[in-house]
Amino acid sequence: MTAFRIALKKVSPEQLFMGSVLLVNGGNYLYNLLLGRLLGPEVFAEAALLVTLLLVLSFLGMTFQLATAKFAVLFSDADWEAFQNMMYRYALGFGLLIGILLFAFAENLQQIFQTDSALLFKTFAVGIPLYFFMSVNRGKYQGRQDYGNLSVTYQTEMWSRLLVTLGLLWFVPLPPAFLVALGIALSFVFGLIPSDFRLSSLFKKLSLSADRKKQVTQFMVLTACYEFTQIIINNSDILLVKHYFDALDAGLYASLALIGRVVYFVAWMFVMLLLPTVVQKQKDGEPTAPVLFKYVGYIGLLSLVIVLACTLFPKMIITVLFGDSYLAMAPLLWQYALATSLFAISNIFAYYFLSLDHYVPVMVSGVFGISQVGLIVFFHSSLNMVVQVQIITMIALLIAQLLYFAHKSIMR
Template identity: 60%
Template sequence: MQLLATLKTRKITPEQLFMLSVLIVNGGNYLYNLILGRILGPAQFADAAVLITFLLVLSFAAMTFQLVTAKFSVLFENDTFNSFISKIYKNALLVGVVLGLLIVLFANQLQVVFNTSSASMFMVFGFGVPLYFIMSVNRGVYQGKKAFKSLSITYQGEMLSRLVITLGLIYMLNLQSSIVIAIGILVSFMFGLVPFKMPKIVSVKHLSLSQTNTKAIRSFFVITAFYELTQIIINNSDILLVKHYFESYDAGLYASLALIGRIVYFIAWMFVMLLLPTVIQLKKEGKETAPVLFKYVAYIAGIAILITLVCALFPKTAITLLFGKSYLAMAPLLWKYALATSMFAISNIFAYYYLSLDKYLPVIISGVFGVLQMGLVVFFHDSLSQVVHMQIIAMLLLLIIQMAFFKLNHKK
């Protein structure tokens, strides 16, 4: 009774609510992937994995706009804020339209490169790209203003609609098609726009952004775009390269391995979402920021160790429960992939921390090792085991260098 009374009197903070929401969203996205893996089987799941990977690539690209919006939503106020938001929406829409058109126009070439059964799935996906960029700017406003309730709703709406619509179409129409999956993704972008904060449109003549502010926005945008590109390379190049170099069956097996092993990264992502506005606000107030970094690194390291141990001790159980016996061939590699992802997740916290402080060398370091990882896989891919080992080498070196940079920088 005493415990219940204590829980009732304690209020859940917006940050805690958002963290709970992110856990639910990640759980829902995992459920979506797991169900598709079981329904489709390894060979057909390889096509679905390409679309899911494209979705992740899109999310990283659009994250540039979200992080820029979040940062300057903290720093700007009144007319300067309105001018900034108006401009960022226009640029996001332009980039989204261009990328979407490129995907639609080169759909046939994408089918050949990634050995998929259909080009139409890329066309459907391309039509949704502009919506995703608009959605990301909308989320950036909520993130910067710490409106975590509204931010949670946008993520929940996107996840739930994609899960329900995709599985509903598969079961009602009895279609196990990559086009159905693409339609589900497209419609989920529409739901992800809710609640949408309509920006105050400011004409070019009335923009009140100073040259200094414009330069600061441009600099942060460029370096953030560069860092998100490294995220795309590190997080997704392995799946796309495996799909290119290996048969569909092996690629489907590897996709299941990647989805399980990346649990650590997706949990780390929610801490990044909280880290960025907190560090920027502390810096703005002239307060110490390192304790926040230590706290989040400790959280991620603890979670990473736990998940890697579970993958090492119970690999067959984990794969059987999540994907089924068809994917058991990947059991010996599960803990190794989880280890590589864990090291990347911890390195990522350091990079985003310094990105928040306008220190960009760790971002460049991540870019170098992202290219290194991709290069290692390109040259060493005799087996799926070798692909995983190349990632462990690259991520171990990245983590060591990021930690060394922090130690040297903190001493100064």
């Protein structure tokens, strides 16, 4: 026991957080894999749609989290308290707006995505305001580099979603998609642990100066625009496949996307570490490019390993993770992993520039995100074509990010 404590003291907070994120990603993978095996391809298509909506929500929440993280580094004392209260008010207002819209248009979404019921969208909508509160809470811990509490919030959300959803599916005789939506909504409650938020702080009459507020608004708009492009690039393929293809093909494609996106989920861990580090180094007048190179190297190496594994052992990977019912996707596995890897590397560049308040990468990502949607709309005769369209788009996006980085380096 003593040896374990000594070893634990040698682990840095960043390493502890990275280990925690790997565990969270593993838990989320287990959650999706169990849903795939328990429900079968057709029913899993609806569960995967809910998971995709959760990913869309997480990108929206990242606007609040990254803004809070950045200004937790830059603001202090009265400015920090006023900013914190403002962010909680924004989170409440925006969360209620999104929740009400999703609830109101649930029947329309049922028709668009060909689900059995609109109830799953309404259930999901109820928990949305909590998610944005949770995002602000996480941003505080991220900006302060309090990776212990930040890790706990992700762990409580992930484990509660896994255990509650499985419990509901095993013991409650209701439609599976509704139970999955209920499990997701309840996990947002647990994700607020730990939190030092007080409801009374919403009503405190504190305000930022006009210059500070402009600085915050500018960064949030920039981040929101980029997160919107993330939503388009990372989720439009699943949503469009659910719209254009039947339930079986949509379920098979969802399993492919889940396996292929492992690179992206791990890359997200480095984004969490990247932003506060880059902001702090910029504030201190230190070079920031070495931080970028380090994380690009990590993601590049990880991508290479995963794409090779998907190329050499596609059938084994799919059989072990999802079962024989999903083997039709084996030939596409390496291609989807390649597309996701290219996106993950581009994403590290984009968040690096976002940390430095550069606008061009956001616009570039938006152009390619819209291009990807347009290409899939016009070229979707097969799932194979849908994947290849993404590879082409992501190669072009990465080249554009590299050219922008080279241009900024030369200009210095």
